[in-house]
Amino acid sequence: MKYLNMRNIGMYTLAIMFSTMLFFSTSSCTQNKKTESFLSLKNGIGTDFLIGVAVNTNETSGLDTLGAALIARQFNSIVPENCMKCAEIHPEENRFSWESADQYVDFGVKHHMFIIGHCLIWHSQLAPWFCVDSIGRDVSPSVLKQRMKFHISTIVSRYKGRVKGWDVVNEALLDDGSYRNSKFYQILGEEFIPYAFKCAHEADPQAELYYNDYSLFLPSKQQGVLHIVKSIRDYGAMITGIGMQSHFTMDGPSISQVQTAIDTLSSTGCKLMITEFDLSVLPFPNDINGAGIEQTEKYSIQYNPYTKSLPDSIEQVWSTHMKDYFDLYRSNKSKIERVTIWGLTDKSSWRNDWPILGRTDYPTLFNRDYTAKQFTKTLMR
Ligand code: XIL
Numbered sequence: 001m002k003y004l005n006m007r008n009i010g011m012y013t014l015a016i017m018f019s020t021m022l023f024f025s026t027s028s029c030t031q032n033k034k035t036e037s038f039l040s041l042k043n044g045i046g047t048d049f050l051i052g053v054a055v056n057t058n059e060t061s062g063l064d065t066l067g068a069a070l071i072a073r074q075f076n077s078i079v080p081e082n083c084m085k086c087a088e089i090h091p092e093e094n095r096f097s098w099e100s101a102d103q104y105v106d107f108g109v110k111h112h113m114f115i116i117g118h119c120l121i122w123h124s125q126l127a128p129w130f131c132v133d134s135i136g137r138d139v140s141p142s143v144l145k146q147r148m149k150f151h152i153s154t155i156v157s158r159y160k161g162r163v164k165g166w167d168v169v170n171e172a173l174l175d176d177g178s179y180r181n182s183k184f185y186q187i188l189g190e191e192f193i194p195y196a197f198k199c200a201h202e203a204d205p206q207a208e209l210y211y212n213d214y215s216l217f218l219p220s221k222q223q224g225v226l227h228i229v230k231s232i233r234d235y236g237a238m239i240t241g242i243g244m245q246s247h248f249t250m251d252g253p254s255i256s257q258v259q260t261a262i263d264t265l266s267s268t269g270c271k272l273m274i275t276e277f278d279l280s281v282l283p284f285p286n287d288i289n290g291a292g293i294e295q296t297e298k299y300s301i302q303y304n305p306y307t308k309s310l311p312d313s314i315e316q317v318w319s320t321h322m323k324d325y326f327d328l329y330r331s332n333k334s335k336i337e338r339v340t341i342w343g344l345t346d347k348s349s350w351r352n353d354w355p356i357l358g359r360t361d362y363p364t365l366f367n368r369d370y371t372a373k374q375f376t377k378t379l380m381r
Contacts, residue, residue: 041365042076044381045326048333050114051379052077052340054276056348057100060107066370067344068107077114079167079275079340080104081350084117085125090151093129098158105162114338117159119167119212120152121196123182124293131183144187149199156203165208167243167275168200169193169228173213175289177224193228194235201238212243212275214291217253222264229268241337242268243275247291247351248325249284250317255328262328266335274329276342278363280351281310281318288355297356304359318362319375326379341365 041051053075058064060080071078082088083100090096108115130147133139139147156166172180172193179185184192193211200209211228215221225242232239242265266272276291282304285297297303306314329339343349347368351361365376372380 039377039380041074041376041379045330045339045379046076047381048330049336050077050338050340051075052079052114052116052338053344054079054081054118054340054342055104055107055344056081057083057103059344059348060104061100067348070366070370071344072111075113077116077338077340078104078108079116079118081343082125084155085119085122086130086151087125087127089155090130091127093147096154101155101159105159109162114165115159115163116340117155117163117166119170120155120200121148121168121184121192122170123180123184124171126183131187138183138187141188144184144192145195148184148192148196152196152199153203156200156207160204161206163204163207165210165241166200167212168196168209168239170212171214171292172211172228173221173224175215175218175221177218177220177222177227179224190231191235194232194237197232197237197239198235208240208271209238210241210243210273210275211239212245214245214247214276215289216242216244216265217257217261219260219264222261225265226268229270239270241271241273243273245276245291245342246274246278246325247276247342248279248321250279250281250321251284255324258325258328259332262332262335271337272332272335273337274339277325277339278342278349278351279318279321279325280361280363281306281314282351282356282359282361285355291354293354295355299356299358303356306362307360310362315362315374319373322375323378345370 045051053071055071055078059067059071062068080101083104088097089101105115131139131144172182172185174180179190188195197209200207211225213221213225216225229239244261262272285303288295288297329336341364343364345366345368346362346364349361349364351363352359366372
């Protein structure tokens with residue numbers, strides 16, 4: 001009996017010890033998992049500058065629940081990928097389509113984000129009616145100005161106080177720094193840019209106002225931007241910042257090219273923003289420059305080498321480039337107000353379809369299954 005009792009007590013003690021060990025080991029496991037799921041870009045890199053993402057309507061409407069949750073947890077700024085572009089939000093002269101843009105802004109307000117509006121005046125994704133009359137002839141300068149004012153003031157005042165910064169004019173320059181021959185330029189000349197900034201400022205005097213363009217690592221294009229900034233100020237209008245789109249490839253631009261761009265553009269006294277950052281791993285067709293969405297190339301298989309997965313060796317190179325760019329942005333954090341990634345995951349990135357339709361690219365911070373890439377984790381805290 002005595003022996004049995006002793007044995008029972010021994011077993012009992014062992015059982016307690018075992019379950020205590022189990023408890024501590026599972027709870028420390030949960031603890032690690034918990035810690036990892038609380039890691040975020042906004043607590044990490046987002047303390048150096050705003051860390052933003054371009055969001056689509058599936059994410060902001062809640063249809064893509066995983067996407068919506070990831071955006072809310074990771075980022076402290078958002079920009080709408082398409083829903084505020086002219087053709088979407090103002091498809092007919094007397095009709096605005098607010099639903100998606102309202103959802104976008106509500107999403108940002110709900111998650112206390114720095115909300116960006118993109119973009120008020122742009123030659124692409126422009127509603128077909130905007131620059132022509134009912135029989136397709138260009139409208140007069142005064143009609144175009146009236147339409148611009150109506151478009152800009154209606155949108156900006158609707159979101160006044162909630163949208164904190166606007167890409168007022170997008171992509172008005174060619175690579176050589178001269179003006180793009182857009183309808184706006186043909187009808188109004190250089191004035192279309194300062195006029196747009198004036199209208200935006202009148203509609204919301206507190207909003208930050210940006211000029212946004214790609215390939216600003218080209219010195220010629222930097223000169224074009226300096227000219228635009230001066231023309232806005234000479235007109236008596238206000239510009240807060242310059243957006244550098246940054247749709248990069250594995251071939252560049254180099255760190256020193258981007259550093260020169262930062263130095264040159266910040267000499268204007270404008271805040272700088274990296275507005276549309278992504279880094280494609282795919283071969284880039286030789287005859288395409290920059291990020292003009294009208295430039296496209298026909299699909300062929302040699303341009304789409306990683307359809308199943310990305311080889312580790314290529315991901316390593318991608319990560320090294322990303323680290324170099326982020327180190328550069330960090331070391332210029334006094335000049336850079338925000339870094340925005342163009343697209344949440346590799347699955348939703350526009351780079352799968354531009355400049356060649358139907359490829360499999362890996363240009364963003366999150367994998368197709370919404371998990372963070374190894375490199376991305378190094379930016380989190
Ligand atoms: C892209 C969107 O990501 C795509 O979904 C759309 O089909 C085309 O436009 N420069 C810009 C962005 O300023 O608005 C563009 O966005 C990418 C290039």
